[in-house]
Amino acid sequence: xxxxxxxxxxxxxxxxxxxxxxxxxxxxxxxxxxxxxxxxxxxxxxxxxxxxxxxxxxxxxxxxxxxxxxxxxxxxxxxxxxxxxxxxxxxxxxxxxxxxxxxxxxxxxxxxxxxxxxxxxxxxxxxxxxxxxxxxxxxxxxxxxxxxxxxxxxxxxxxxxxxxxxxxxxxxxxxxxxxxxxxxxxxxxxxxxxxxxxxxxxxxxxxxxxxxxxxxxxxxxxxxx
Numbered sequence: 001x002x003x004x005x006x007x008x009x010x011x012x013x014x015x016x017x018x019x020x021x022x023x024x025x026x027x028x029x030x031x032x033x034x035x036x037x038x039x040x041x042x043x044x045x046x047x048x049x050x051x052x053x054x055x056x057x058x059x060x061x062x063x064x065x066x067x068x069x070x071x072x073x074x075x076x077x078x079x080x081x082x083x084x085x086x087x088x089x090x091x092x093x094x095x096x097x098x099x100x101x102x103x104x105x106x107x108x109x110x111x112x113x114x115x116x117x118x119x120x121x122x123x124x125x126x127x128x129x130x131x132x133x134x135x136x137x138x139x140x141x142x143x144x145x146x147x148x149x150x151x152x153x154x155x156x157x158x159x160x161x162x163x164x165x166x167x168x169x170x171x172x173x174x175x176x177x178x179x180x181x182x183x184x185x186x187x188x189x190x191x192x193x194x195x196x197x198x199x200x201x202x203x204x205x206x207x208x209x210x211x212x213x214x215x216x217x218x219x220x221x222x223x224x225x
Contacts, residue, residue, distance in 0.1 A: 011122075015115075015118075018111075018115050018118075019115070021111060022041075022045070022108070022111050022112050022115055023042075025104075025107065025108040025111055026038050026039070026041060026042070026108060026112075029101070029104065029105070029108060033101065037093075037096065037097065037101075037105065038093075038105065038108055038109070040090070040093075041087070041090065041108070041109065041112045044083070044086070044087050044090060044112070044116065045087065045112055045115065045116055047080065047083035047086075047165070048083050048084040048086070048087055048115075048116035048117075048119045048120060049116075049119050050080040050083065051077045051080045051081045051083070051084060051119065051120060051123040052084075052119040052120070052122055052123040052126070054073050054076060054077040054080070054123070055077060055122075055123040055124075055126035055127050056123075056126060057073070058070065058073055058074070058077075058126070058127070058130060059126050059129065059130065062130060074127070077123065077127065078147065078150070079165050079168060080165050081120055081123065081124070081147065081151055081154070082150075082151045082153075082154030082155050082158065082165075083116075083120075083158075083165060084116045084117060084119050084120025084121075084123070084151075085116070085117055085120055085151055085155060085199075085203055086116075086154075086155050086158050086159065087109075087112055087113045087116035087117070088113045088116075088117065089155060089158075089159045090109050090112070090113065091106070091109050091110070091113070092159075093105075093109065094106055094109065117206070118210075120151075121206070121207050121210045121211075124144060124147065124148075124207065125210075125211065125214060128140050128144065131143075144204075144207065145200075145204050148200055148203040148204045148207060149196060149197065149200030149201075149203075149204070150200075151199070151200065151203055152195065152196040152197065152198070152199035152200035152202075152203060153192075153196040153200075155195075155199055156192055156195045156196055156199070157175075157178070157179075160195070161178060163175055163178070
């Protein structure tokens with residue numbers, strides 16, 4: 001654990017700063033207005049962090065973990081991953097924001113959304129690292145694109161149909177029957193697939209920009225050293 005913290009020190013330092021900013025924005029809003037608008041963002045941020053926590057655990061234990069547990073955790077990672085980009089859709093709650101707090105609430109939700117998106121994208125970077133020694137870059141990119149399109153579908157199920165990650169355990173029949181209905185009747189449910197593909201393409205574009213930024217960051221560090 002000590003080695004992990006030292007290895008991730010700079011990342012953890014900046015993440016802690018971002019967390020403090022998000023919580024300050026939210027607490028200031030609650031203390032000033034005595035209104036708990038936005039409190040849901042804390043839970044959503046926690047759910048967004050889960051895939052990154054799983055990915056970090058897999059990276060830390062990669063040489064000591066058996067393949068069954070590894071793939072079980074990867075399935076769990078995939079189930080929770082849509083929670084990270086989902087927070088962007090929390091901007092819909094601005095419809096309930098008072099006019100005099102509208103801009104402030106927009107900034108607060110956006111801050112939480114950016115941090116959540118970072119959690120999701122960084123977790124995808126970590127998972128890609130796990131498979132990089134055995135899978136070609138082109139195939140990793142195809143895998144990544146597919147995962148992000150699945151995230152678009154997961155966000156639709158969460159935001160529009162109001163399912164969540166826990167429904168796989170607590171309400172699997174409704175969840176799978178709904179998914180089956182969409183798959184069997186794609187033309188009738190074209191809005192589902194337009195949303196899925198639209199959000200999926202947006203996430204793919206955003207992720208590959210994020211990936212380029214991370215690669216440039218690593219190159220700059222190597223030049224500095």
